[in-house]
Amino acid sequence: MNEEQNIFHKYLEKHDLRDTPQRELILQIFLRREGHISAEQLYDIVKKRDPSIGQATVYRVLKLLIEAGLAREIDFGDGVIRYEHKYNHPHHDHLVCRGCGKTLEVVDSVIEELQKRVAESYGFELTDHEMYLYGYCENCRQKRQ
Amino acid sequence: MNEEQNIFHKYLEKHDLRDTPQRELILQIFLRREGHISAEQLYDIVKKRDPSIGQATVYRVLKLLIEAGLAREIDFGDGVIRYEHKYNHPHHDHLVCRGCGKTLEVVDSVIEELQKRVAESYGFELTDHEMYLYGYCENCRQKRQ
DNA sequence: ATTGTAATTGATAATCATTATCATTAGCAA
DNA sequence: TTGCTAATGATAATGATTATCAATTACAAT
Structure with missing residues (x-):
């Protein structure tokens, strides 16, 4: 288990949040992707692996990732918020x-x-x-x- | 007639656009306000002077003002675009x-x-x-x- | 002044990303 | 196993902005 996963699990535990397969899957996929990704793009990838996951859950997990310090929002002003890695990825x-x-x-x-x-x-x-x-x-x- | 009004009228003429009382009123009100203003805030003021004006027209005139070089958009990332004066108001x-x-x-x-x-x-x-x-x-x- | 035509308007529906709702499902501690 | 509560998925709602469209109006030509 890598460091980001560790951070995520500790965050869940600390806040009495549950460890679910949906959260695990979305975390995995987010961590494997470098660069900026929108909620929709992430959802499209997630769907391929588990079509039963709803996009509301993707939005929810992205919020968690931000709170856990693993993701950061970027707003290029085109009406879509994108997300990028924050862990070991300093400000730029x-x-x-x-x-x-x-x-x-x-x-x-x-x-x-x-x-x-x-x-x-x-x-x-x-x-x-x-x-x-x-x-x-x-x-x-x-x-x- | 001040310089901004001049610019607006020349812009209308050059693009075969018509000079309407709605455009005049919205321009007046925009020019009198300093600082940042959202389309909705502008619409609220416009309504008081002429309740028959629709908010679609406010959006349309704001677009014109930008094209004419009189306004500039600002996006603080809160989901609302604000507008500020551009004429004689250099970049900042x-x-x-x-x-x-x-x-x-x-x-x-x-x-x-x-x-x-x-x-x-x-x-x-x-x-x-x-x-x-x-x-x-x-x-x-x-x-x- | 009148007219013809194309631009403009206001009302309203549509859009689109994101968020809220809510009944059902499922972690997890006891 | 059970009980409690969080989590999920489907779907409705939101809110700013844009598109649509029939009715109106500016304005150039008559």
């Missing part, structure tokens, strides 16, 4: 191509530090932030010429 | 208090420059970005002690 921002939709994870420690300073200069204590950089990737730029 | 980011919801507009030219460089280092040509800084303002920090 996203670079999104307006042409093909490709996304890259980026971090710049100088920007991170400056954000903190900007917030403090207004009396704020920064807890977190979101930064989305939009543009055109190399491929899409050539196509647009 | 938002500092949002997780306690009371207060928002401040902030800009840091160094961050802006670094964002461009980060994007370029991945071969991207940056067109725009969003940055939301979340934390607790001075007031809310004291209350939480």
Whole structure:
């Protein structure tokens, strides 16, 4: 059993929640997928392995994963919330191509530090932030010429 | 007639769109309000002056304002799109208090420059970005002690 | 002014992701 | 095994936004 599974089980135990096959299956599938996944995409995969699972349960488990610290929400502003791994996957921002939709994870420690300073200069204590950089990737730029 | 109204009328003319009292009224009210406003909030104000106006028209005019370059969307991730003035209101980011919801507009030219460089280092040509800084303002920090 | 035409409007239905409801099922501690 | 309560699946509800469509209206040409 890996560390994420351990965290999940401990979270369940601590909160008097039950260990069900649905939760196990959805957790497995989420953990095997890298990158961003929407609730619907996850549900589609889950259905293939167990068609009896309802999508409400997928939404419910995703909420649990967030509370347990295993997942994190991302909102690209297209009306769909996506989820990504949080465990051993430190904070980062996203670079999104307006042409093909490709996304890259980026971090710049100088920007991170400056954000903190900007917030403090207004009396704020920064807890977190979101930064989305939009543009055109190399491929899409050539196509647009 | 002020500059924004001028821009709006020129936009209408250029696109063979008609000048209607509904569009005029909604424009007026939008221009008089500073800050962020949702479609629903705008509709509530519009209704008081002309109860016959439907909310679909408010949505439609907001779209026009964006196309005409007079408004800009903001998405705080709470499921409601807000609108703010764009004319003579240069780009900025938002500092949002997780306690009371207060928002401040902030800009840091160094961050802006670094964002461009980060994007370029991945071969991207940056067109725009969003940055939301979340934390607790001075007031809310004291209350939480 | 009148008219013709295409844009506009308001009312309302539709959409779509997400959440709530609720009767049934099933963990799990005793 | 039993009893209690959480969990599930099906489905309805929600809420912001968008689409539809018949009736109205702006506006250019007459």
